[in-house]
Amino acid sequence: MLIGVPKEIKNHEYRVGLTPAAVKEFVQHSHQVWVETQAGHSIGFTDEHYIEAGAEIIDSAAKIFAKADMIVKVKEPQANECKMLRPGQTLYTYLHLAPDPIQTQLLVESGATCIAYETVTDNRNTLPLLAPMSEVAGRMSVQAGAHYLEKAQGGSGTLLGGVPGVAPGKVVVIGGGVVGLNAAKMAMGIGADVTILDRSLNRLRELDDIFEGRLATVFSTAESIEYYTSRADLVIGAVLVPGAAAPKLLNREHIKKMKPGSVVVDVAIDQGGCFETSRATTHQDPVYIIDDVVHYCVANMPGGVARTSTMALNNATLPFGLALANKGPKQAMLDDPHLLNGLNVHQGKVTYKAVVDALGKELNLEYMDAKTALETL
Numbered sequence: 001m002l003i004g005v006p007k008e009i010k011n012h013e014y015r016v017g018l019t020p021a022a023v024k025e026f027v028q029h030s031h032q033v034w035v036e037t038q039a040g041h042s043i044g045f046t047d048e049h050y051i052e053a054g055a056e057i058i059d060s061a062a063k064i065f066a067k068a069d070m071i072v073k074v075k076e077p078q079a080n081e082c083k084m085l086r087p088g089q090t091l092y093t094y095l096h097l098a099p100d101p102i103q104t105q106l107l108v109e110s111g112a113t114c115i116a117y118e119t120v121t122d123n124r125n126t127l128p129l130l131a132p133m134s135e136v137a138g139r140m141s142v143q144a145g146a147h148y149l150e151k152a153q154g155g156s157g158t159l160l161g162g163v164p165g166v167a168p169g170k171v172v173v174i175g176g177g178v179v180g181l182n183a184a185k186m187a188m189g190i191g192a193d194v195t196i197l198d199r200s201l202n203r204l205r206e207l208d209d210i211f212e213g214r215l216a217t218v219f220s221t222a223e224s225i226e227y228y229t230s231r232a233d234l235v236i237g238a239v240l241v242p243g244a245a246a247p248k249l250l251n252r253e254h255i256k257k258m259k260p261g262s263v264v265v266d267v268a269i270d271q272g273g274c275f276e277t278s279r280a281t282t283h284q285d286p287v288y289i290i291d292d293v294v295h296y297c298v299a300n301m302p303g304g305v306a307r308t309s310t311m312a313l314n315n316a317t318l319p320f321g322l323a324l325a326n327k328g329p330k331q332a333m334l335d336d337p338h339l340l341n342g343l344n345v346h347q348g349k350v351t352y353k354a355v356v357d358a359l360g361k362e363l364n365l366e367y368m369d370a371k372t373a374l375e376t377l
């Protein structure tokens, strides 16, 4: 199979779909890999490294899209990338379709087979291809929050760890999954006062065990969210309903009740965000202020630490990527129900229920389950 790796084009996105080490694995399995020139250059993966690994360097994304059987990326395809996809071609990347009607429509029109990293599952009922980036974003959310709490950044001038004689700042994490756990680890590490809310009691039990009771776990209800966020210095939005648009847990009135100069980091922004006042921002222009509350809503946070993130992402995507290449996408997905769960669009049909639930009416979409789509189209 010919595998194509275009350079990422989203704002300040320096990650790359395959590391040189991953390219080497594909080549060892007798596949051909084309990498766009300079695709990994800014994070220390030079064209020479890719050539040594066995890739061919190609001077334009258009050539890669025109020829490759499978495109391996990181971020959702931008409009001009969607327009280069074609029937019979596989796209393997993050998609986040539920909050994104334009991309969804373009992928449906492309006729391509589009596999979303964020909906691939595993036996432990977790999301193995989302997890590494959630680990990164969870850890970054606290460092971003701490930075924007500084006076010069629009914050209240609160040091999260406090100092002897001055109480630490209060961090409230809504959603105790992978992002939430990693945010809590960082916030605990710098000495903040941490509360984590989740609507899964079992998850709260696990968190209580992991932290041996050193943080507060609270069942998530509209009331508890309002109570804790109104006292917080930093609120981290980390909820997920897989594949679906994020539930809106804080509205404008709640934001008004927060302390002036407090910070919200809406990590769930890639699924549309869990605060009513959130809108996606970029690394170039990461924050804005509403009602004296600093909002940080960068949709590709791990792109900020692109070298670590690229390696962490490849550790997770490589085994599934090799299965897709070795068996062919159709057989690989029919053999593995977890990979099949990643299929979001196939030959013009949306094959992920939560996406049709979110956008079906607006786009007049027809849902077809992934297995039927692969077997019949």
Ligand SMILES: NC(=O)C1=CN([C@@H]2O[C@H](COP(=O)(O)OP(=O)(O)OC[C@H]3O[C@@H](n4cnc5c(N)ncnc54)[C@H](O)[C@@H]3O)[C@@H](O)[C@H]2O)C=CC1
Binding pocket: 118, 127, 130, 131, 133, 134, 135, 137, 174, 175, 176, 177, 178, 179, 180, 197, 198, 199, 200, 203, 220, 238, 239, 240, 241, 246, 247, 249, 266, 267, 268, 269, 270, 271, 298, 299, 300, 301, 302
């Ligand atoms: N902005 C960015 O750069 C990045 C964003 N993300 C996003 O972060 C979000 C969280 O991801 P993960 O932690 O991996 O998901 P996860 O599935 O591990 O955890 C989500 C948690 O949210 C909880 N939850 C759902 N509804 C809730 C509610 N109403 N109240 C409280 N808790 C609720 C679930 O019980 C679960 O424990 C996702 O939208 C993901 O796509 C992940 C990585 C990077």
Ligand SMILES: CC(=O)C(=O)O
Binding pocket: 075, 094, 130, 133, 134, 270, 299, 300, 301, 302, 303
């Ligand atoms: C998961 C995601 O949105 C990212 O890594 O950018």
Ligand SMILES: [Mg+2]
Binding pocket: 255, 256, 257, 258, 259, 260, 291, 292, 293
């Ligand atoms: Mg206020």
